Amino acid sequence: GAVVSQHPSWVICKSGTSVKIECRSLDFQATTMFWYRQFPKQSLMLMATSNEGSKATYEQGVEKDKFLINHASLTLSTLTVTSAHPEDSSFYICSAPGQGARLGYTFGSGTRLTVV
Amino acid sequence: GQNIDQPTEMTATEGAIVQINCTYQTSGFNGLFWYQQHAGEAPTFLSYNVLDGLEEKGRFSSFLSRSKGYSYLLLKELQMKDSASYLCAPLADSWGKLQFGAGTQVVVTP
Numbered sequence: 001g002a003v004v005s006q007h008p009s010w011v012i013c014k015s016g017t018s019v020k021i022e023c024r025s026l027d028f029q030a031t032t033m034f035w036y037r038q039f040p041k042q043s044l045m046l047m048a049t050s051n052e053g054s055k056a057t058y059e060q061g062v063e064k065d066k067f068l069i070n071h072a073s074l075t076l077s078t079l080t081v082t083s084a085h086p087e088d089s090s091f092y093i094c095s096a097p098g099q100g101a102r103l104g105y106t107f108g109s110g111t112r113l114t115v116v
Numbered sequence: 117g118q119n120i121d122q123p124t125e126m127t128a129t130e131g132a133i134v135q136i137n138c139t140y141q142t143s144g145f146n147g148l149f150w151y152q153q154h155a156g157e158a159p160t161f162l163s164y165n166v167l168d169g170l171e172e173k174g175r176f177s178s179f180l181s182r183s184k185g186y187s188y189l190l191l192k193e194l195q196m197k198d199s200a201s202y203l204c205a206p207l208a209d210s211w212g213k214l215q216f217g218a219g220t221q222v223v224v225t226p
Contacts, residue, residue, distance in 0.1 A: 034213055043203060043219045044159070093158060095214065104149055104161035105214055112156070 002028050002098055006108025013084055013115055021079045021111045023094035030096035033077035034105075035069060038091040050077045084115040120217035122204050127223045128194055136189045136220045138204035149205040149214065150178050150189045159203060162189065191222070199224045 003026040013019050023033055031052045036044040048058040048069050056069035068080040081088055093110040119141045128134040140148070147166035151159035165171055165180035165187060177190040187206075191198055204217040 041221075043201075044216045046213055046215055049213050091156065098161075104151070104164055107158040110156070110158050 002096070002106040004030070004094060004096055004106045004108040006094055006111060008111055009109060010112040011114070013113070015085055015115055016083055018080055018082045019084055019113060021081075021092055021094075021113075023077050023079075023096075023108045025075045025096055025106075028096075029074035030077065031074060032097060033071060034095045035067075035077075035079050036093050036095065038093065044093065047079075052077075081113065084113070086115045089113055089115045120204055120206065120215065122202075122217045122220045124218065125221045125223065127225060129225050130194055130196060132194050134191045134194060134222060136191070136202050136204075136222070138187045138189075138217060140185050140187070140204070140206040140217075142185075142206050142208040144208045145182060146207045146210045146212075148178075148180055148187050149207065150176075150187075151203040151205065151216075153201045153203060153219070155201075162202075194224045196224050196226070198222060 005024045005026055007022050011019055033050045035047045037047050038044050046059050047062045048056045050056045050069045050071040052071045052074050058064045066082055071077045091110050091112055094108040095105045098104050098106050122138040126134055147164055149164050150162040152162050153159040163178035165178050168180055170179045175192045180187045201219040201221050203219045205214050
C-alpha cells in the first residue's frame with residue numbers, strides 16, 4: 001500500500017533556530033502533500049498544501065515566511081519551521097491523497113516538535 | 117469554507133455500542149471519511165462514504181445522508197483499545213484538501 005515516511009519523529013530545538021521536517025512517498029508519486037499541525041487535545045488543523053513544481057498554498061492565518069514548504073520532487077515535500085519559538089511546539093503531520101478512495105489519505109507518522 | 121460538527125467526548129463501557137454523529141456543510145461534496153487517532157499517532161483510515169446509506173466493516177459501520185449533511189460512525193462491541201479520537205472529514209473537492217472536525221474523544225471503561 002501507499003506509504004509516506006516522515007522524519008524526524010521528534011525533535012527538540014532552541015528558540016530562534018530552524019527545523020526541517022521531511023515527508024517522502026515511498027512507493028508512489030505524491031504530486032500533492034498536505035501539512036497539518038495539531039496541538040494537544042485538539043484536532044488536525046490544515047496549514048498548507050504543497051504541489052510539486054509550484055508554490056504552496058497556505059491556509060488563512062498561517063505565516064508562509066515562517067513555515068516554508070518545498071515540494072522538490074514527486075516523492076519529497078518538506079516543511080521548515082523558521083525562527084522557532086515555544087508556541088510553535090506542536091505535532092506536525094503530512095498527508096498525501098491515497099491510491100484510491102477506499103484507502104483514504106496516507107499520513108506520515110508525525111513529528112513532535114518541542115522548542116525550548 | 118466548511119463547518120463540521122461532532123460531539124467532543126463520549127463515554128461507554130466495554131462491549132457496548134457507541135454512535136458518533138457528524139453534521140457538515142461544505143461547498144462541494146466528494147465523500148466523507150472517518151479516521152481514528154490515538155494520542156501522538158497518525159490518524160488511521162476507518163471508512164469512506166460517497167453514496168447514501170450504511171457501510172459495514174467488521175465492528176465499525178458508517179452511515180451517510182448527503183441531503184441532510186449528516187453521517188455517523190457506529191462502533192460495536194467496544195474494546196478498551198477503541199479509546200481514541202474519531203475524526204469526521206467531509207471532502208469538498210475530489211482528492212483536494214481534507215479538513216477535519218474537532219474530533220470526538222471516545223472513552224471506553226471496563
